[in-house]
Amino acid sequence: MRISKYGHSHMANDGQQTILCGALMSQGEIRFPPPEFLIGDETATPVPLSPIGQLYTYTTVHPGKAPAYSLAMVDFDHGLRIFGRLLLGEAPPALGSNVRVVPFTLSEGEIDFAFEPVEEDAA
Amino acid sequence: MNEPLITGVGISDFGRFPDLTEEALAQVAIIDALADAGIAVKDVQAFYCGNALGGHLPGQRALRDLGTGGEAVYNIDNACSSGATALNLALSALRAGQYETVLVFGMDHLSGLGGGALPMNQRDWNNRRGMIMPALYAMRATRYLHDFGVTREDLADVSVKNRRHGVLNPIATFCKEMTREEVLASRMVADPLTLLQCCPAVVDGAAAVVLTTRPSAGAARPVRVRASIVQSGVFEVNQTDMTEAEITRRAAHLAYEQAGVGPQDLSMIELHDAFTISELLYYEALGLCRRGEAASLLASGATTLGGRIPVNPSGGLLAKGHPPGATGVAQVVELCEQLQGRAGKRQIADPRLGLCQVTGGGIWGVDHAACSIHILEAA
Structure with a gap:
């Protein structure tokens, strides 16, 4: 049996900002999230993605007693669409608008990522 | 070989029944379907059970009290498609000549899960x-x-x-x-x-159908798939x-x-x-x-x-x-x-x-x- 851990994080910091990292598979496909394991002769190398993506769709979930939270599908380079938390301000964002990747802590304490709308004059 | 036909159907009430179990609801549907098909449980050669949230061996648990003769029970979990997938597999077995009469049923008892959206795999x-x-x-x-x-x-x-x-x-x-x-x-x-x-989000219920390649003894006109x-x-x-x-x-x-x-x-x-x-x-x-x-x-x-x-x-x-x-x-x-x-x-x-x-x-x-x-x- 030949199985190994991929071993690279799906996130990085390029010195200025948080970015997501896809995985270039040996077949030439770029995947996000990266595979957890590599089977047989499969190889994969990290590929940094743009810090900015375009909002494809989103929703705000209202769980009842727990605080509301927002989720989004965001389009990135290499044709990838990535799911994650969306940190919303007052105004609802327009579909197609820019969002950036920011650090976010999951409920179990794991450091992860979320998306945050980009002010148009700062984009 | 004759074409398999649906010759009996049964369904429980769909609602919130916290004092009932998925087994009891399934039995209501199964007994209904058998009566509608005009057959006894001993006439059934295999049982196909669709169940998504009930845990291990849902089909055997539901059938235990109904006097089956130990025939094959196939438990199928394909999330919300569980019951329909069970029907698909049952048809394949009938068309292959493996069985002549089978019963397909599906059930879940969400009252027992505490409410909210359907639970999903948290490793996903x-x-x-x-x-x-x-x-x-x-x-x-x-x-x-x-x-x-x-x-x-x-x-x-x-x-x-x-x-x-x-x-x-x-x-x-x-x-x-x-x-x-x-x-x-x-x-x-x-x-x-x-x-x-x-x-x-919290509804309990069960349904069942009898399929057979034998002549129908059912109360209603058979249905072809x-x-x-x-x-x-x-x-x-x-x-x-x-x-x-x-x-x-x-x-x-x-x-x-x-x-x-x-x-x-x-x-x-x-x-x-x-x-x-x-x-x-x-x-x-x-x-x-x-x-x-x-x-x-x-x-x-x-x-x-x-x-x-x-x-x-x-x-x-x-x-x-x-x-x-x-x-x-x-x-x-x-x-x-x-x-x-x-x-x-x-x-x-x-x-x-x-x-x-x-x-x-x-x-x-x-x-x-x-x-x-x-x-x-x-x-």
Whole structure:
């Protein structure tokens, strides 16, 4: 049996900002999230993605007693669409608008990522 | 070898029964189906059980008290497609000559799970980050409203229609007729979907059908299965169109091809309206209308009882609720009762061909993990 851990994080910091990292598979496909394991002769190398993506769709979930939270599908380079938390301000964002990747802590304490709308004059 | 036919159907009430168990509900449906088929449990050579949330050996637990002779029990978990997948496997065994008479049943007892959206695997990439089924469909709705100029009122009208159907269905025990305004004013679950646009989260129920290649001893006219399709989701991490229900479109194409019919030949449809947006997406995926025209089709009245192609005459999941293991079989029960002319106040005039569609979701990277479509006609 030949199985190994991929071993690279799906996130990085390029010195200025948080970015997501896809995985270039040996077949030439770029995947996000990266595979957890590599089977047989499969190889994969990290590929940094743009810090900015375009909002494809989103929703705000209202769980009842727990605080509301927002989720989004965001389009990135290499044709990838990535799911994650969306940190919303007052105004609802327009579909197609820019969002950036920011650090976010999951409920179990794991450091992860979320998306945050980009002010148009700062984009 | 004779063609396998559905010769008996049974269904429990769908509702909140915290004092009952999934086994008891399944037994109600099984006993009903056996009586309807005019056979005894000992006549059944194999049992196919669809169940998503009941744990190990649901079929054997349900059958234990019914006096079976130790025949094969196949337990099938394919999420919300469990019951329909069980039917697909049962048909394959009958057509292969492995058995002559089988019983397909499905059940789930959500009262025992504590409420809320259906539980999903928390090791899944999306689910760990807060995904729940209402959120997935809300995001599809957000994009659909954006792309096609459809309104929140259009979405709400799906719920209004299906609840209007559901109040005619005696097994939909807590369905109430609601206005568009009441649907829109109900609590927001995942924007733009309000509570009354989501199928009730805590509903228990079971359904069963008998299939046989032997001469029917049943009370009603047998029903033929013209198409039986199960498909799985294609892994995609790229920028697909979330307003298109790809797996349902693919399964429908295969089902129409297998049956040698098209959507124009159908008399009725039972589809997986877990959320209002789902019904609109599936109108298009099943070929009832072109892309972006689903709300117009609904508004025309074509999919209402009395219309050209009634959709969810049972009330669907929005009115009945959605015990996942039972849903696929319950859809088949509804189509059979309609084709046999015993659907009571919701009877469709002279139905000849019916289609039922159910999906199964909850893992990242696929439109849906499973989809099953059946096309039935009176034999």
